Amino acid sequence: MDTDINCGSGGGSQTKTSLRILSIFVILIGSMSGALFPVLARRSSWLHVPKGVFDFAKYFGSGVIIATAFIHLLSPGLDELGSDCLSPAWKEYPYALALCLLSIFSIFIVELIAFRWGTSKLAKIGMVHDAHGHDHGSHAAHGPESNYVQSSKIADKDQSLDIEETAQAPEHVHSHGFEDSITTQIIGVGILEFGVLLHSFLIGLTLAVTDDFKVLFVVLVFHQTFEGLGVGSRLAYLDIPKRFYWVPILGGVLYGITTPVGIAIGLGIRTTYNPDGTTASIVSGVLDSLSAGILIYTGLVELFAHEFLFNKEMMNSSNGRLAYSVSCMCLGCGLMALLGKWA
Template sequence: MSASMHILAKDDEATNCGSGGGADSYFGLRVASIFIILVGSSSGALFPVLARRSTWLHVPTAVFDFAKYFGSGVIIATAFIHLLAPALDELQSECLAQGWQTYPYALALCMLSIFSIFLLELIAFRWGTKKLAEIGMTHDAHGHLAGSHASHGPEGNPDESKSKSSSSEVDVENQHGLRVLDSALTQIIGVAILEFGVTLHSVLIGLTLAVNEDFKVLFVVLIFHQTFEGLGIGSRLAYMDLPPKYRWVPFAGAMLYGLTTPIGIAAGLGIRTTYNPGSTTASIVSGVLDAFSSGILIYTGLVELLAHEFLFNKDMMTSSNGRLAYAIICMLSGCALMALLGRWA
């Protein structure tokens, strides 16, 4: 490389690392992308929720299973390919100070996120178990509840059973109500953690799309990206089994996901003259958030989805080989397709 070319390259690098604005081309199409991605994201997230709760739209069970396991694969691929890999690049950028190059901060933040979510759930389950124990019930790691009047009947001698028979019906009703409440809160916490990680990612990619120079390619890829990711979120929301007063939660979660990327795009367009995704500040902020979000999705994908849906799911473990193979193929297909999209975005 000649001296003049080397100087030019250094000038370009300085510009990329500076605080100047991002690209301003295709402004009309960038504005239109707000609404196009809003439709794609919302459709992907809302379709499983609406289809499972509608009486007029008869969707075969196999289609629901496909969405459910395909979505699990999408979430896992998003964690590794669309979050952790960019975080590594952003926090090791040449624009950052030398101290950022001496330690894998992205991996450390991802690990911190995983253990933070683990400790949060551990504390929540221990607190819940203690409260249930105070009223004579127990809660195991897989969400099963039991008490002095469990489904197999009270243990002890027949006289004790007769003496307690008058109160058994009331106890069973109370246990059923607590079981529903416990299950609802557990599901809401789990989905809230998952959605938190996904929404952080969605806002960041919205900001990037608004000012990225390679807008056309990124725009097309993100339409599919957000739709598939929405399908993953929507399939988890659709399978939430909640009491009537919490039935609004899946719809609210789907709509929240649909809005996040458009909000990011709108914000990026608003600050396009000053926001540069390659700047030092932007690299640090997006790298930290991507790394933290990747830990959330890794934990959720591997523990809440893979382990609970396969290893700890009695129905799946005792199902036919064909059904198990179908679920695994759906999951791997979602993972492979989302990983392929990482080639461009």
């Protein structure tokens, strides 16, 4: 057992109080900027950001999210649930990996139920809709099945008449499609943000009480900004009507304040909160492992599969664009993985 580890209930570090307080505002600015810039820039009428910048942010952020899952969540979860402070029973089974697996299947089941419910709801009102809402102007396609449904509609004379009739009342049909699209898109991004928020809160607590404050502080400024860029780029591409435009902004604000709130709470309880203690190790390990499963599922299914493999636009694009998109994702993943050396 490591003789330097403190398994008791004592508090964390009491040094550098002023810098720790300052870190609340520095990380708030970095996190908020990273999360809100893609959202506000895409909507701005005066800030003309080239499409290439958005594409870079989107794919770079996807790589950041995937690296966060493995390097910044699953690895710490394994360490925390394998801590020498815990009883030997915790080492008899890979609980961190099991919790990650449980999280992946839970998210899959939740999405499956949500999408089936949405599809069933639209079927009752006589509409056919891609379960992920990508047939209403979204940036990614779910697969060839949506193209088949669309071509079948056009080929069918009766249905073409229905389309002609509904064209006379576009607002009614448009609203139904968007209602389901909103629900499915918000579920997907909401799951992603939930996992990121758990992680952000925990690292805020850690920063408030850790002995290695200076190194962790510098790393977290970049960490939260990059991760915010990943979350913000997903929020920016939510294809929703104007009455729901506050949803991406709210998501960015929530991300921006989570780590500062964690730091503030950590400072308030640092006389009693010991990040290496038994209870803290169990709680952090469980939450990190569950969050890792959320981000792994989101990264591999929502980002890898839907943005590339099942995206007809991407598959039909030039080799140069495809290589650029993959390179941006690898760059984000690589930089975030590198930060794992210090945090």
